[in-house]
Amino acid sequence: MSDLETFRAETRAWLEANCPPEMREPVRDDEDVYWGGRRATFKNAAQKAWFEACVAKGYTVPAWPKEYGGAGLSPAEAKVLREEMSRINARPPLSSFGIWMLGPALLQFGTEGQKARFLNEIARGEIRWCQGYSEPGSGSDLVSLQTFGEDEGDHWVVNGQKIWTSYADQADWIFCLVRTDKNDKYKGITFMLYDMASEGVTTKPILLISGNSPFCETFFDNVKVPKSYGEDCPAYVGEVNRGWDVAKYLLGHEREMISGAGGGERSAAIGAMMKRHAAKLGDDLDPVLRAELAMFDVDALAYTAMGEKFLDEIKVGKAHPAQPNMMKYVGTELNKRRHELMMAVGGSRSLEWESEETGGGKPARGWLRTKANSIEGGTSEVMLNVISKRILDLPGA
Amino acid sequence: MPLYHNEDQAMLADTAAGFMAEEGNIAKQLRHWRDRNCKDGFGHGFWKQMAEMGFTGMLVDEADGGLGMGHVEAGIVLEEIGRNLTPSPFLTSSVLAATALKAGSDDLKGRYLPGLIAGDAVFAVAIDETAKHRPSRIATRAEKSGNGFRLTGSKSFVIHGGSADMIVVAARTSGSDEDADGITLFAVPKDAAGMSHDSVRLVDSSMATHTKFDGVELDGDAVIGEIDGGRVVLEAMLLAGRVGAAAEGVGVARGAMDMTVDYLKQRKQFGKLIGEFQALQHRASHLYSEVEIARAVTIKAQQLLDAGSEQADLMASVAKAKVARAARLAVQEGVQLHGGIGMTDEYDIGLYMKRDRALAEFLGDAFFHANRVAQLSGY
Numbered sequence: 178m179s180d181l182e183t184f185r186a187e188t189r190a191w192l193e194a195n196c197p198p199e200m201r202e203p204v205r206d207d208e209d210v211y212w213g214g215r216r217a218t219f220k221n222a223a224q225k226a227w228f229e230a231c232v233a234k235g236y237t238v239p240a241w242p243k244e245y246g247g248a249g250l251s252p253a254e255a256k257v258l259r260e261e262m263s264r265i266n267a268r269p270p271l272s273s274f275g276i277w278m279l280g281p282a283l284l285q286f287g288t289e290g291q292k293a294r295f296l297n298e299i300a301r302g303e304i305r306w307c308q309g310y311s312e313p314g315s316g317s318d319l320v321s322l323q324t325f326g327e328d329e330g331d332h333w334v335v336n337g338q339k340i341w342t343s344y345a346d347q348a349d350w351i352f353c354l355v356r357t358d359k360n361d362k363y364k365g366i367t368f369m370l371y372d373m374a375s376e377g378v379t380t381k382p383i384l385l386i387s388g389n390s391p392f393c394e395t396f397f398d399n400v401k402v403p404k405s406y407g408e409d410c411p412a413y414v415g416e417v418n419r420g421w422d423v424a425k426y427l428l429g430h431e432r433e434m435i436s437g438a439g440g441g442e443r444s445a446a447i448g449a450m451m452k453r454h455a456a457k458l459g460d461d462l463d464p465v466l467r468a469e470l471a472m473f474d475v476d477a478l479a480y481t482a483m484g485e486k487f488l489d490e491i492k493v494g495k496a497h498p499a500q501p502n503m504m505k506y507v508g509t510e511l512n513k514r515r516h517e518l519m520m521a522v523g524g525s526r527s528l529e530w531e532s533e534e535t536g537g538g539k540p541a542r543g544w545l546r547t548k549a550n551s552i553e554g555g556t557s558e559v560m561l562n563v564i565s566k567r568i569l570d571l572p573g574a
Numbered sequence: 575m576p577l578y579h580n581e582d583q584a585m586l587a588d589t590a591a592g593f594m595a596e597e598g599n600i601a602k603q604l605r606h607w608r609d610r611n612c613k614d615g616f617g618h619g620f621w622k623q624m625a626e627m628g629f630t631g632m633l634v635d636e637a638d639g640g641l642g643m644g645h646v647e648a649g650i651v652l653e654e655i656g657r658n659l660t661p662s663p664f665l666t667s668s669v670l671a672a673t674a675l676k677a678g679s680d681d682l683k684g685r686y687l688p689g690l691i692a693g694d695a696v697f698a699v700a701i702d703e704t705a706k707h708r709p710s711r712i713a714t715r716a717e718k719s720g721n722g723f724r725l726t727g728s729k730s731f732v733i734h735g736g737s738a739d740m741i742v743v744a745a746r747t748s749g750s751d752e753d754a755d756g757i758t759l760f761a762v763p764k765d766a767a768g769m770s771h772d773s774v775r776l777v778d779s780s781m782a783t784h785t786k787f788d789g790v791e792l793d794g795d796a797v798i799g800e801i802d803g804g805r806v807v808l809e810a811m812l813l814a815g816r817v818g819a820a821a822e823g824v825g826v827a828r829g830a831m832d833m834t835v836d837y838l839k840q841r842k843q844f845g846k847l848i849g850e851f852q853a854l855q856h857r858a859s860h861l862y863s864e865v866e867i868a869r870a871v872t873i874k875a876q877q878l879l880d881a882g883s884e885q886a887d888l889m890a891s892v893a894k895a896k897v898a899r900a901a902r903l904a905v906q907e908g909v910q911l912h913g914g915i916g917m918t919d920e921y922d923i924g925l926y927m928k929r930d931r932a933l934a935e936f937l938g939d940a941f942f943h944a945n946r947v948a949q950l951s952g953y
Contacts, residue, residue, distance in 0.1 A: 452953035479871035486577035564859035573850035
C-alpha cells in the first residue's frame with residue numbers, strides 16, 4: 178500500500194471513530210455551524226465532541242503546521258481528508274474567518290510571534306475574527322478607504338467606519354484595513370489586528386432583503402490600538418503602510434472561497450434533486466424547466482471539473498495568479514442561477530416567508546442571499562475587469 | 575490524477591502544437607484543399623505526415639503495432655487539429671474506427687490496423703440515419719445470408735465516407751428499430767458491391783456522404799465484436815468519439831478566442847484600441863471563463879475514460895455539451911467583434927464559425943447531450 182493509501186485507511190478509521198452520526202447530516206441552519214470564539218456555545222454534545230476531537234488531531238486546520246495547531250498534512254493528504262470527510266458528509270468542525278482569511282495571511286506574512294499566538298487561537302476556536310475591509314464610500318474601489326489611524330507613538334488612535342463586516346456583532350477581534358498615510362493611496366494602508374472589545378468600537382447589524390443580518394456596520398470612535406502585543410508580535414501584518422499587499426493576497430483567497438472552488442454543495446448538479454422535490458410537491462418538471470435544469474447541470478458539472486483542475490494547479494504553482502477571479506465570477510453567477518431554478522421548481526411554496534414547512538422561508542431567503550455572492554468580495558464586473566487586465570492583457574484594462 | 579498534463583503529455587502538446595501550426599495550418603490545408611475543390615477535403619500527404627509523427631496509431635494497442643496511448647493524448651492532438659481547423663481523417667479513423675476495432679478479431683485488426691498506423695488507410699463510421707444523431711434508433715438491417723450477411727439501408731453524415739477504405743457500419747441483425755439489443759457492427763470495405771455514396775460538401779468544406787447499402791454481401795468475418803451484441807462496441811466507439819470531438823471543439827474555441835482577443839488589441843476606432851472598451855473587455859473575459867471551463871471538463875472526461883471509470887459516460891456528455899456551447903459562444907463573439915471583416919471569406923474567423931457548426935452536430939449537439947445528462951442523472 179502506498180503512503181497515501183495507508184493515510185486514507187487511517188483517516189477513514191479515525192473519522193468512523195470520531196465523527197458522530199449527527200455531524201454527518203447536512204447543515205440546516207446557522208446553529209448547525211460552529212464558529213468558535215469567546216461567546217460560543219455548542220448546539221449539542223455531538224457538535225462539541227466532533228469539534229474537540231478535531232482540535233486534538235489538528236483537523237480544524239489540517240494543512241497548517243503542527244506547531245500552530247494544525248496537523249501538518251501535505252496537500253495530497255489534505256485532499257484525501259477532504260475526500261473522506263465529504264464521503265461521509267462530515268460537517269466542518271469549525272468555521273471561521275480566522276481559518277479562511279487571517280490564517281493564510283499570517284502564514285504568508287506573519288512573524289513567528291504572531292503565528293504562535295494567533296494561529297493557535299484560531300485552530301482551537303478560541304477567538305472569532307471578523308474582517309474590516311469595505312467602507313460606505315469604498316466598495317469596488319476599496320483602496321480609497323478613509324478609516325484613519327493617527328500615529329501616537331506606541332499606539333494608533335483609529336477613527337472611521339466599516340460596512341458589510343460579516344458577523345462583526347459576534348466577533349472577538351478584527352483584522353482591519355486602516356489608512357496610516359493620507360499621501361499615498363496604495364502605500365498608506367496598514368493591516369491592523371485589534372480587539373473588538375476595545376473602547377470606542379460599536380457594531381450595528383444591517384437588515385438585508387433576505388430578512389437576515391449577517392453583515393454589520395462597524396464604527397471606530399477614538400479606538401486605541403497598541404502597536405505591539407508583546408515580543409515579535411506586532412499589531413499589524415506585514416509592514417506599516419504596506420497592508421494593501423496583504424489585502425490583495427487575501428482577496429484572492431476570499432474569491433476562491435466564495436467561488437466554491439472546493440466543490441461541495443454549490444457546484445453540484447441539481448436536476449435529479451429537483452425532480453424529487455417536484456414529486457414531493459405533487460408535481461412534475463415542466464419540459465422547458467427540465468431543459469434549463471439540464472443545461473444548468475452541464476454548467477455545474479463542468480465548473481466542478483474546473484474547480485478540481487484549479488486546485489490541482491494551485492498546488493504546483495501552475496494556476497494563473499488571477500484565476501481565482503474567474504472562479505469567483507463563474508461560481509457566484511452559477512449559484513444565483515441555481516437558486517433561481519430552485520425557486521421555480523418550488524413554485525408558490527417557495528414564496529412562503531415564515532411557514533414551518535419552509536423552515537421559516539429558507540428557499541426565499543436563501544435565494545435572496547445568493548444575490549450578494551456576485552457583489553461581496555469583488556463584484557462580477559470587477560472580476561471581469563481583472564481577467565481583462567491580468568489574464569487577457571487587454572489595453573487600458 | 576491531477577487535472578493537468580504530466581510531463582510527457584506537455585511534451586506531446588508542444589510537439590503537436592508545433593507540427594499542426596507548421597504543417598496543418600489553415601493556409602496549407604483547409605484553404606488549400608477547399609480552393610481546389612478537393613473531393614476528399616483533406617490531403618493524403620498530410621495524413622502520411624501524421625503517421626510519421628506517430629499520431630495515426632496512438633490509440634491502437636502496442637500489441638497491435640500502435641502506441642497504446644490514451645484519450646488524454648489523443649485529445650492533445652485533437653485540440654491542435656481544432657485550433658488549426660486542420661482537415662484530416664484522424665477523428666473518424668484513429669479515434670472512432672480504431673476504438674471499434676479493439677473489439678474486432680485478430681483477422682480484422684491485421685487487415686486494417688497496419689494501414690491506419692502507416693497513414694495509408696482512411697476509415698469512416700456510419701451511424702446516423704436521419705438528420706440528427708439518434709444512435710438508439712437503427713433501422714439499417716443486416717440479414718443472415720449463407721455464411722455472412724446482406725446489408726440493406728442507408729446512412730447519413732458519413733464523414734469521409736467517399737474516401738474511406740473501410741466504413742464501420744452499425745446495423746440491425748435482430749429486433750425492431752428502437753431495441754437496444756440486436757445491433758451488430760460491420761467493417762465494410764470500400765469495394766463492397768451494392769454500396770453507393772452520394773458525396774456532399776458541408777458548410778465547413780469537409781466531405782460527407784449519404785451512403786446506400788443495397789443488399790451488400792458481407793462475409794461473417796466482417797463482424798466487429800458479437801453478432802446482436804454490437805451495442806456495447808457502438809457505445810464504446812461513441813464515447814471515445816464524443817470525448818475526442820469535445821477536445822477538437824476546445825481547440826476550435828481557443829483558436830477563435832485567441833484570434834479575437836488579438837484583434838481587440840490591434841483594431842482602432844474612435845481613436846482607441848477597441849480592446850480598451852469595457853463592454854468588449856467583459857465579453858472577452860466571459861468568453862475566456864467559459865472556454866477554460868470547457869477545457870477542464872474535457873480533460874476530466876479524457877482521464878475518466880482512460881481510467882475506465884463508470885462516470886466517463888456522463889462526463890463525456892457534459893464535456894460535449896459544454897464545449898459545444900463554449901465554442902459556439904467563441905465563434906459568435908469572434909465574428910461579431912471582428913465586425914465587417916468577420917463576414918469576409920478572406921479572414922479566418924468565419925472558418926471557425928463554420929467548423930464549429932459541423933463539429934458540434936457530429937455525434938450529438940449540445941441539446942442531445944444535455945438531455946442525455948438529465949437522463950443519466952435520473953430526470
